[in-house]
Amino acid sequence: MMFASKEGRYFLQGNIAVGEAAIMSGARFFAGYPITPSSEIAEHASVSLPDVGGTYIQMEDEIGSIAAVIGASMTGVKAYTATSGPGISLMGENIGLACMVEAPCVIITVQRAGPSTGLATKPAQGDFLQIRHGTHGDHMIIALSPASVQECFDLTIQAFNFSERFRCPVFLVLDGIIGKMYETVEIPKRDKIEIVNRKKATGQPEKFQPYKTDEDLVPPFAPFGSSFIARANGSGHGIDGYPSADANNHEQLVYRLINKIERYKEEISLFKKFNTSDADILMISYGCSVRPAMAAMKKAREEGIKVGVLQLQTLWPFPIDIIKSFISKVRLVLIPELSLGQLKSEIIKYSKDIPVIGINKLGGISIQPEDILNVLYKEIAK
């Protein structure tokens, strides 16, 4: 472990802050395959996990990495992996497996410019839709995205907590800027941080049903090795974990896997708002595009243009109600993002007649405040 045992202020890289928070969350297993711009997270895990009795393994590819993470999770250990878009592509099938067997785990993606190998060392925000829809079949995903190194720390803790509470994979979505950037981070006292652990199975072991849920639609967990015999099943299964190809059962199962998250959407939807109360123009952004949005807002406000910023920390489940309530109060929405409008494509589903303009950039270069202001001025002049 590097710092997380001690509270204090540290000057850390975003990727390292993620690693520190993972250890502090109680994570004790990492399996991964190195890829820029995420590799520091793997390196950090390889150094830090042994100090806390955990295990690091570098697998032969990302398919094996996520598989090992899921296997480790089913023994009751908090597990995580880190990669970038190409690795998420390879993990695709087993992300659905994690949803289906209900394996808590955290998957970190540090986004880089695609498609394919793209610009391997340059940032982007092109994984937004992939993390939601990358695996086949109907399902729901939780994804959180930090816009500062402090948020890298805080949202990593939150990601583990959500994954444990809802027994599902949770994405933590960085990008080449946020992951590689250094900033000061305040690490709180260990006992000031809320750490959630998955619900444990109770009662008579012989009567245990691995997928029998409580009121909250989440099944209590029994680790492999306990006297509560556990079955993890990626195929259609009944509450006993044995296979079922029954149509009704499948329908109930898939709905439950979605609803156990959807039902708590309000609690899951994290966001920050800046100058939104009097704003008639709203910028909606996340990750590395938040800062240029903030800078553009400052400049516009100096000129008397009432601009506000809505920063999404939760990307999925998509915070529809929040988006709707903020959008309904403004006359124009701007969406700066380092892709050709993936976030925008989601927002326009709920914007009705309010104009939504994307500010998009390729080439692996951050959006500049001027890029935003130019569009803003043009739109106001219309």
Added chain:
Amino acid sequence: MKYNGKKYIKKELLPFFWCPGCGNGIIFAAMTRAMEENNLKKKDIVAVTGIGCWGKADDYLTTHAFHGTHGRAIPVATGVKLANPLLNVFALVGDGDGATIGGNHLIHAARRNIDIIVVMSNNLNYGMTGGQYSGTTPYSSITSTSRTGHVEDGFDVSSLVKSAGAGYVAKTTIANPRMIQKFISKAIKKKYGFRFIEIISICPTHYGKYNKMNNAVGMIKDIKQRTINIKKAEQLSPKELENKIIVGEYNDQNIEGYIQRYRKKINK
């Protein structure tokens, strides 16, 4: 002493979904007997499967089980074992699952000497999906996707796993259930390292039918005729070994397992 493996078998779910004459039942019975022979507690066993006919073996077990995705049983088992080294972790894989789509995981798990037991049912084709060729289908064999004869050579999986570095590698056939039990039992006793047991099996429904081998009895007879012990095989020429199934222990060394090594290194 006679073993029946009963306590590991989910009798409510019998009969097996496998076709009459399928080799999987023989492997399953021998495997559960080996578990019993070693007095393994159900709670200390995790059976990890991928997808395939043999990959449904976990459906009939009363132990902990993980039924995952095609080809990925070995990396899932790797995660289970590393996170809880006290468990007896079995990966039950077919030749498609374990040596074709999951071939890369297999050789790397063997190289690392990860402390799991892999039981491979090698029926020379993809049974579950209708008998297409796999990475072990022999040259010239007929399958549903090689109707004029297979172009490629098949892997000799046990030799591959041995050269990748596994400490224990044994191969036998469904014609010799006692030997299956013996090898799996020995693998359990060894406790450490990557232990690989390959069982040449039969798929009368597809491979048998396409290759006009009539029924299961005929196929087992054919296996028996072609089987030769590895000790004997050492004295024969490649020509004489053509078409032979070489059974026995391909490697039996006490190499440190991954977990022992990892602990030593991190405690430096």
